[in-house]
Amino acid sequence: MAQEVRTRYAPSPTGYIHIGNLRSALYEYLIARVYGGKFILRIEDTDQERLVAGAVDVIYRTLKLCGIHHDEGPDIGGPYAPYVQSERKSSYRPFAEELIEKGEAYPCFCTKERLDSLREVSEKESRTFQYDRYCLSLSQTEVQARISAGEPHVIRQKMPREGFTTFSDTVYGDITVENSDLEDQILIKSDGFPTYNFANVVDDHLMHITHVVRGSEYLSSTPKYNLLYQAFGWETPVYVHLPLIVKPDGSKISKRKGDATFEDLLKEGYLVEAILNYLSLLGWSPDSNQEIFSLAELEKSFSINRISKSPSAFDTDKLRWFNAAYLRAMTPEAFHSVALPWLQKSITANVSLEAISRILQQRTEVLSEIGDKVGFINALEDYSLDIYVHKKMKTTLENSLLSLKAALPVLENLPEWTVQAMHDNLLGLAAAMEIKNGQMLWPIRTALSGWEVTPGGAIEIAEILGREESLRRMQVGIDRLTAAVNA
RNA sequence: GGCCCCAUGGUCAAGAGGUUAAGACACGGCCCUUUCAAGGCUGUAACGGGGGUUCAAUUCCCCCUGGGGUCACCA
Secondary structure (H helix, E strand, O other), rough: OOOOOOEEEOOOOOOOOEEHHHHHHHHHHHHHHOOEEEEOOOOOOOOOOOOOOOOOHHHHHHHHHHHOOOOOOOOOOOOOOOEHHHHHHHHOOOOOOHHHHHEEEEOOOHHHHHHHHHHHHHHHHOOOOOOOOHHHOOOOOHHHHHOOOOOOOEEEEOOOOOOEEEEEEEEEEEEEHHHHHHHHOOEEOOOOOOOHHHHHHHHHHOOOEEEEEEEEEHHHHHHHHHHHHHHOOOOOOEEEEEOEEEEEOOEEOOOOOOOEEEHHHOOOOHHHHHHHHHHHOOOOOOOOOOOOOOHHHHHHHHHHHHHHOOOOOHHHHHHHHHHHHHHHHOOOOHHHHHHHHHHHHHOOOOOOOOHHHHHHHHHOHHHHHHHHHHHHOOOOOOHHHHHHEEOOOOOOOOHHHHHHHHHHHHOOOOHHHHHHHHHHHHHHHHHHHOOOOOHHHHHHHHHHHHHOOOOOHHHHHHHHHHHHHHHHHHHHHHHHHHHHHHO
């Protein structure tokens, strides 16, 4: 009877989700799917001071957008509801009391001030601070009296002072620490809320989480959790610690300003699919050279044993490449629909946005760069005539003028303003004049755009601008070139 | 600083004693071509150092170095 695999994503609602966090959610989800198990969403809001309004909605929205669907959670319920820790508040204390009875925990009345001063002393003597267990020696009666008197207190876990604790991690292997290095961590805070350290273990057990998947920053506190499981006599879960995603400089990504959140990436014009695909490969590799993975494919291919140990740098260049690949692979219609909001923001001229999308699709890596690429369409800005001169195209001011003068009437008299018609006639004209296509088309593109580099060529731009505007811009070019050549 | 983890090109990474040490991004070149892209071909570029073990180490062990994480009534 194989036990059902159950993983959970347990974010605290403190704002936007950064990419490391999202990567955890993704892997947790994938592990559940790969094993045909369940993926649970649990909100860890035990820190009343850090709560951010609306943050829970951000979590729902993000998961939904990503297609990372949970099987149980606050919004859809499940057999172990509630899935919000603040709503489970009353259930933690009895577990802590059970530990006190077993001699595995004890109440502590030490004030923040006392702890701070102890810390200060340690600091001065450059020792590692560890709670001195002052309250462990309090008599039963004194403890009783002070609790009855309503004195604020916390409950601490009593760590063994000798021996070692070893736990096994699926990706990092066996990790052993000396018990004497473990502090008597706080289980229940003086406001009655459990700490993450406690709530996490209790809930994971209660919700039958089989695989605890989280970032490797938790590696060093896992021995304490293991000891907690042991104190309760509970079975420990399978641990899967994920290598950190770090910034290009190697340091940890934090929620502090400047570090990319999922929302930021969306705003910059990255596609959800591209982000997920990229994230899936940051810390995991398939057993093939495949790089493009849909979520559905990942649900089949993902494997815990191919998760790597070393931290991975978040590389924007690679993300851009993924994004561009996804953009290119879209149908023209799909591309147009994602590009549309960006086009509407930047195009003021009365032109076909569909036509612009067509020239943009192969040339866009991130949607946000669209605005910068299409500015020439709105209006012909003043430009330097120098850009008519192009060595490889063999164009000069003089022959550019000739080409424009020859092309103008041809375009003027075109029966239909279509790419095909322009193409046939302009190339025909070039052939008749016995010049290279480039010598004809470079000046036209230059005159039409006023830019040295544009997405799309002369003909595509002419199509977008329309006959009237195209002819007008060409005439501007002719006039300016004429003046320059005659000068 | 204590403890823990990590270590293949600039980056993501295959590799799991014997390989010409994959592939991708980025970068360079060529081709294609009406600019730019896209596409095709191609090039530069890596096993941090020192000891072992072994006939043979990128691969196993130890040390060093380097990097990271963590040491809260935050998660």
